[in-house]
Amino acid sequence: MRTIVRAACTAMLGLTCAFATTGSYAGGIDVRHRNATDVGVADTHRHDVPMPHKPSLLPPTQIEQRYYLPPTDRLRQELIPPELRKSMHAGELTPSEAACSDMTALASHQADDLANYLVGLPSADCLTPLFALAPSLAASVFSHSNLLAVAQRFALVSVSYTSKGTALANLGVFFRAAYSLANEGRIEAIGEDVPAWLRPSIVALVAGDRLFAPNEDAPTTAGTVTMLITDMRDEANYLDLMKWWVTRFTNTPRHPNAAHALDDPTVGYGFTGLLTVFYFAHSRADALPLLQNDPSYATALYRFVTANKPMLLNDSAASFQLEQAENEAFRFAQHPALLPAVRTMMLDALEHSTMAGADRYIWLGAAQAVKAYDNANCSFYKTCNFETVLASAILANNYQCDGGMVHLRTQSLNGDQARAACTLMAQETPFFHAMLATHETPVADDHSTTLEVVVFADREEYHHYSPVFFDNDVNNGGVYLEGEPSQPANQPRFIAFVATWLQPQFSVWNLKHEFVHYLDGRYDMYGDFDAATVKPDVWWIEGLAEYLSRGNDDPESIAAAMTGQYRLSEIFSNTYSMDDYVNRAYRWGYMAMRFMFERHPEHLAAIVPMFRAGQYGAYWDYMQRLSSSLDDEFAQWVGTATTAGAPTPPWHAR
Numbered sequence: 001m002r003t004i005v006r007a008a009c010t011a012m013l014g015l016t017c018a019f020a021t022t023g024s025y026a027g028g029i030d031v032r033h034r035n036a037t038d039v040g041v042a043d044t045h046r047h048d049v050p051m052p053h054k055p056s057l058l059p060p061t062q063i064e065q066r067y068y069l070p071p072t073d074r075l076r077q078e079l080i081p082p083e084l085r086k087s088m089h090a091g092e093l094t095p096s097e098a099a100c101s102d103m104t105a106l107a108s109h110q111a112d113d114l115a116n117y118l119v120g121l122p123s124a125d126c127l128t129p130l131f132a133l134a135p136s137l138a139a140s141v142f143s144h145s146n147l148l149a150v151a152q153r154f155a156l157v158s159v160s161y162t163s164k165g166t167a168l169a170n171l172g173v174f175f176r177a178a179y180s181l182a183n184e185g186r187i188e189a190i191g192e193d194v195p196a197w198l199r200p201s202i203v204a205l206v207a208g209d210r211l212f213a214p215n216e217d218a219p220t221t222a223g224t225v226t227m228l229i230t231d232m233r234d235e236a237n238y239l240d241l242m243k244w245w246v247t248r249f250t251n252t253p254r255h256p257n258a259a260h261a262l263d264d265p266t267v268g269y270g271f272t273g274l275l276t277v278f279y280f281a282h283s284r285a286d287a288l289p290l291l292q293n294d295p296s297y298a299t300a301l302y303r304f305v306t307a308n309k310p311m312l313l314n315d316s317a318a319s320f321q322l323e324q325a326e327n328e329a330f331r332f333a334q335h336p337a338l339l340p341a342v343r344t345m346m347l348d349a350l351e352h353s354t355m356a357g358a359d360r361y362i363w364l365g366a367a368q369a370v371k372a373y374d375n376a377n378c379s380f381y382k383t384c385n386f387e388t389v390l391a392s393a394i395l396a397n398n399y400q401c402d403g404g405m406v407h408l409r410t411q412s413l414n415g416d417q418a419r420a421a422c423t424l425m426a427q428e429t430p431f432f433h434a435m436l437a438t439h440e441t442p443v444a445d446d447h448s449t450t451l452e453v454v455v456f457a458d459r460e461e462y463h464h465y466s467p468v469f470f471d472n473d474v475n476n477g478g479v480y481l482e483g484e485p486s487q488p489a490n491q492p493r494f495i496a497f498v499a500t501w502l503q504p505q506f507s508v509w510n511l512k513h514e515f516v517h518y519l520d521g522r523y524d525m526y527g528d529f530d531a532a533t534v535k536p537d538v539w540w541i542e543g544l545a546e547y548l549s550r551g552n553d554d555p556e557s558i559a560a561a562m563t564g565q566y567r568l569s570e571i572f573s574n575t576y577s578m579d580d581y582v583n584r585a586y587r588w589g590y591m592a593m594r595f596m597f598e599r600h601p602e603h604l605a606a607i608v609p610m611f612r613a614g615q616y617g618a619y620w621d622y623m624q625r626l627s628s629s630l631d632d633e634f635a636q637w638v639g640t641a642t643t644a645g646a647p648t649p650p651w652h653a654r
């Protein structure tokens with residue numbers, strides 16, 4: 001997705017993108033503002049060692065992804081396919097939860113009154129919408145006087161924190177949002193008098209015993225406070241404290257159960273936060289001199305791995321801490337002075353773990369680190385080209401769908417599940433051809449005769465292995481990589497995972513949506529992904545995949561369009577580097593496409609031949625001539641859209 005990243009960096013958030021491209025660090029910080037697109041081209045940078053994160057089997061929301069918020073376990077409506085909504089229900093917000101998320105209500109409070117309001121909220125989750133505030137509201141909520149008053153309250157609350165209550169977590173999220181928006185240039189820079197209150201409080205919290213103790217009321221507290229350090233870009237001040245905590249959670253003969261504390265979610269997420277401090281420290285100018293010649297950080301982190309492995313390896317609540325601490329230990333190998341010391345650790349990890357056994361994530365972390373930091377010496381570690389062997393071991397089950405077009409490479413599917421996936425795609429194929437009037441004729445120079453569908457056992461498996469095998473981003477719900485269709489040996493590939501949250505119902509997440517991308521690429525869009533996205537046609541690519549995979553039963557998209565937030569002509573300008581990407585590309589893209597099929601197939605009839613001929617410039621000229629002429633009709637039509645009925649081919653209708 002190199003193309004997308006470049007586009008994102010020129011189009012938005014210049015401050016952070018400049019930051020991401022000027023550091024010597026190759027650890028993937030640009031991920032922060034990359035949109036969670038589900039199509040793209042492979043990017044060789046995806047071999048980066050992954051950053052710390054709280055594992056989740058649910059795809060995270062865009063805001064959770066972008067701002068490193070802890071993923072919630074709440075089942076969202078959009079994660080339930082329409083056909084299952086009668087038997088499964090989303091974890092709806094309670095009325096009080098919904099009310100507490102009202103940002104207009106929040107914005108009616110100022111200064112001390114705002115601090116009181118924040119402290120009184122039932123959960124820090126109420127404050128997630130702060131990260132998506134519109135500019136005018138953000139300027140008001142994060143005014144200097146508000147920030148100063150809330151910082152003073154943060155200092156008070158932190159002094160009296162007794163590992164109880166939600167106040168500290170709430171105030172922490174408030175400042176995480178403030179600094180995140182300031183870092184992106186979405187609000188004014190935060191004056192130094194604000195951190196003057198925050199810094200001593202955070203240092204005291206991290207140096208004391210209360211922060212990393214279980215808090216049943218707000219288990220995200222320790223993680224929020226430590227992640228705030230990274231939002232403030234203050235890592236340099238905390239490196240030694242974080243190292244001290246790593247050693248405190250390391251089992252020793254005197255403290256043989258030290259790591260057991262990580263089973264508690266407060267402590268566990270706090271540990272993720274402290275690892276994140278190390279992760280970002282490598283790219284901070286003030287932290288770099290402190291760590292680039294000091295092997296003690298990597299040593300402490302790797303000792304955590306070796307000493308705690310017997311206790312944590314089979315501990316479902318905390319085993320991930322092993323591989324994530326390992327990743328941060330080995331990340332120090334990027335500094336030449338530290339490579340010799342870390343090399344010994346990487347070799348030790350490979351020699352004492354197995355590629356496909358219970359400790360396979362530890363093996364994977366070491367092999368990835370070698371690839372990232374010492375690949376010239378891969379033969380020393382015996383990991384050269386490990387991906388091929390590893391992929392065969394992990395994606396061991398192969399199925400050929402009837403008809404010969406689709407090949408399944410899976411980690412966990414049994415025969416019945418594979419047949420179900422094949423059937424789903426087989427049923428979608430004639431529908432696609434009818435809706436697009438393809439006459440089953442591929443575009444010229446297209447050799448994508450077969451599709452490989454890779455299915456991982458769950459989202460975490462996808463997260464771990466897919467970037468290694470296929471060089472793709474995983475901040476998405478699966479991805480379609482078309483490759484180079486003009487090359488006879490090309491293998492287009494959809495990479496997916498089982499939607500384990502729907503079990504016992506079996507479902508490959510986004511299978512229908514991604515299969516439309518394959519058919520669209522083969523029968524509608526000339527050239528590869530880069531060629532096909534040279535002009536703004538994401539409304540088409542994502543809108544079509546949504547419309548044909550969901551049919552008319554898409555209440556979320558109808559509800560999104562009912563807000564009137566965008567005009568149709570704005571949606572026609574959709575690209576892969578937009579703020580509000582998920583909403584615009586999928587929800588509004590669906591509505592734009594459905595509108596064109598239902599009301600204006602004559603425009604589709606004009607556009608599709610241009611796509612098929614690769615005349616993307618002509619297509620864009622056509623759209624610009626359309627300009628805003630359909631905006632009013634679209635807005636009126638939105639009010640009439642329902643979930644009833646099913647799409648019908650428009651081509652012979654008039």
Ligand SMILES: [Zn+2]
Nearest residue numbers: 038039542545
């Ligand atoms: Zn898509």
